[in-house]
Amino acid sequence: MPASPRSRLRATGSGASSPASSATETWANRCAIPRSFARWPSDAAQPGDIVNAADLLPFIVSGIVVGTVYGLAAGGLVLTYKTSGIFNFGHGALATAAAYAFYSLHVVHGVAWPVALILSVLVLGPGLGLLMERFAAKLAPQPTTFKIVGTIGLVLVVQGVAVLTYGTTTIRVKQFLPGAGRSFAVLGVVVSYDKAMIAAVALASVAALWAFFRRSRTGLAMRAVVDDPALLAMRGTDAVRVRRAAWIIGSTFAALSGVLIAPLIGLDSILLTFMVVQAFAAAVIGRFSNIPLTLVGGIVVGIAASVAEKYALGTSWLSGLPASVPFLILFVVLLIRGRTLVSPRVRTHVRPSSPYRAPGWVRAIAGAVVLVPLLVVPELVGDRLSFFTTGLATALMLLSLGLLVRTSGQVSLCHSVFAAIGAVAFSQLHLDLGLPWLVAVLLGALVAVPIGALVAIPAIRLSGLFLALATFGFGILVQQLLYPQTWMFTSFAQGREMPHPSFAEEPEQFYYVVLAALFLTALTVVLIERSRLGRMLRGMAGSPEGVSAMGLSTSVTRVTVFCVSAFLAAIAGILLGVERNFATGGDAFFGSYNSLILLAMLALAPFAEPWYALLPAIGAVVPGYFTGADTTSWLNIIFGVSAVLVSMAGGNPTMPTRWRARLDRLAWRRGGSSRPAPAALPRVREEGDRAAGLEVRELTVRYGGLMAVHGLSLDAPMGKITGLIGPNGAGKTSTFDVCSGFNRRHGGRVLLHGSDVTGRSAAARARNGLGRTFQSVELCDTLTVLENVRLGHEAGQAGANPLAQIVAGPVAWRTSRQRAAAALERCGLTHLAGTPAGELSTGQRRLAELARCLAGGFDVLLLDEPSAGLDPDETARFGDLVLSVVQETGVGVLLIEHDMALVMRLCGYLYVLDFGELIFEGTPAAVAASPVVQAAYLGSDVAVERVDENTRRS
């Protein structure tokens, strides 16, 4: 019979020896912060090395040594990231594989060190690079979460294999480089030869890379691609060859850093695997593009961490500072410069599949099938009950993260911190302040809410990978800096006491408390999904620009969802701590790496909410039944391989269409239709100043040296369709982006109904009456057509008001449904109301986007190439629709369109742009007769002269 987590905790009397009792522990219990590595700069600055302890010089020297290795590792990371788009969280896993190979060859089999070095770095490194290139090519088209999860899978596989082969004990490796044991003095600082050699080898490697960049054709192409990945797509650059070369070099660098560092920190799969996370900050300093700057960043990070070591000496509250410095730098630099790092959103090639929802009664039966066994678990499992309780708490944690990741499309890699804060706050409120148990649980969870709001700040500024890195840095920062403080987990080895409630003293009773909490959380998550907030979150995940253009302040939505998610994660942390009787900073559940594992679990879990939380939580129960010493490693390998495979496939297969159809046929048919009676489209307000519509004055848009728009002024009055035409690249979309608030880097003014909106956000302009469609159609593919269209009205209603974003009053609820129904009817989409937008044809998508604008009741509409992708019949119908809507509602339209027949038919007045300049304006007839316009469209000497003129000006 396995020892239960709690009994083991009591037996050891140490919370730090976290039992491998939950799924997250199983996979993460060896992933607590590798403090010994994080603090190894201090090892480098041995007391014997330091001539004068007050002097910073020894710390700087020591920092340079470690910094060059960070720089080496980060250089490889940046190279592969920029050429393939994959940020390799498993970069350290490559280093680990090489370090173990070197050890096996040199130490175990007695191969001479130069030969072992060549085999493990120059043979294995490139070999791994070739495999990684193939892997990265499969991951490249997948959404960001899968890109991250795939490389986390690598980490788990390498860790699992390393532990199975070499065990968990750190193996000391003798320094193999010449000069070991000898030292020399520089400016009074004693430096050992081996450390100097490490720095020299790392610097020489980066210098060799630099020379390769300068002298070889591949290097030149790679450098160009690192500077601008878009160049890969250009003719003449063999993308695969460049990527392959980048992965070979990046993996070789990783292998070298692993072999160099192994003698300093020992062979330990965890320390080595996560060594590279310290290099993330260097990559950020190098702006993910500049390799020399990345090396400098590595050295800066190394020195800062080492110098922090000096100040932390003897100061207990700063003890975590040195190890936190790389993450502090990572977090702060991302916060400050994050916006400049984020490139324009690149749509993934894979459209997210909409989660299938079976008919209500099928779901009810499935729920009962799951719930009934859970209710009888205490009767059946005996001593293993605590494994099940831990599994339920893990499921709760997954639900809280799922709200962020699955529903709202955010990423959090610091979720364990919320759990830890909740647990600590609960213990203090309950034991120190004497609050009743339940009150302490709720208030304790509330304490995590402001921290959630704090983490939402990077979420407002960043997205995708950069948000993942910022939250990861934040999590490790808090863990290093705050967990050791006595006011957090106390100075006792067992941590904070977490008492059971008086009404559930026994484990069986407490199991039901956790089950009830999970049930309530699942209900909350389901209700949120179906509420206005759920639509907003999913809309934001599918198309942040789309919902902003309808008036939703997504910053507020992001803060809201982080707060709710932090609250639920804190509840999970409290329940887990109570289950174990103690909460300790060394518990893997509260560790930052657990956040990585949770994200991977979520990405792999099949089914829609709330069911996705249950299957991964079963992993928590496995160690209760398989008690062998290798269980954790095998689980690591199985989970890691699944993560790799599922990520490459872009998610789990959804339910086959045939099965869906069969289940759907079983749905009960309700009598009558629940569809609302559509209201007529409201007429826009035209009184007073509102008749002015949109006015653009002296607009200038620059992209670096390129002048995209120059001194453009135009009017788009109410009740009229005004055209903005011009050849490709003339600056039309740039003008729209400025008008609607998506491009803020410009000169000139934008006026709406006479008032200057130049400084206002996109959402605020939408709430002022300016709506738009997009050239690329910004719908949320996982929402139905009705839900998408409804957001056109709801987004503006909710705006920046957090309460209005969460709930809608009955009147607002009804109005939005009626508006959506009217807009759907107007656009002929009523029959598609329940279809996910992802399943629509191009023509239907354009119509749905227009319907969303109509539901919003905007005064002025910017329509960006609405006929692109439509056939002639669809185009004609679309034209009729726009004309009739303008007549009926009095809306003003500014239309970008390449179909000249449509433009001539719809527009009363036209502005013609070419190379960013207004070359003509007038009625359609005047434009058609203009030789200047003809020249611009057909190409002529006049057009060539304009290019030269534009180039001279910029």
Ligand SMILES: Nc1ncnc2c1ncn2[C@@H]1O[C@H](COP(=O)(O)OP(=O)(O)OP(=O)(O)O)[C@@H](O)[C@H]1O
């Ligand atoms: N984010 C950007 N960064 C750099 N250059 C840009 C950016 N967006 C647009 N450009 C450039 O600005 C110029 C104007 O582009 P814009 O998309 O506004 O033209 P357009 O008239 O809408 O073209 P199209 O009809 O092809 O959509 C083009 O040369 C384009 O390459």
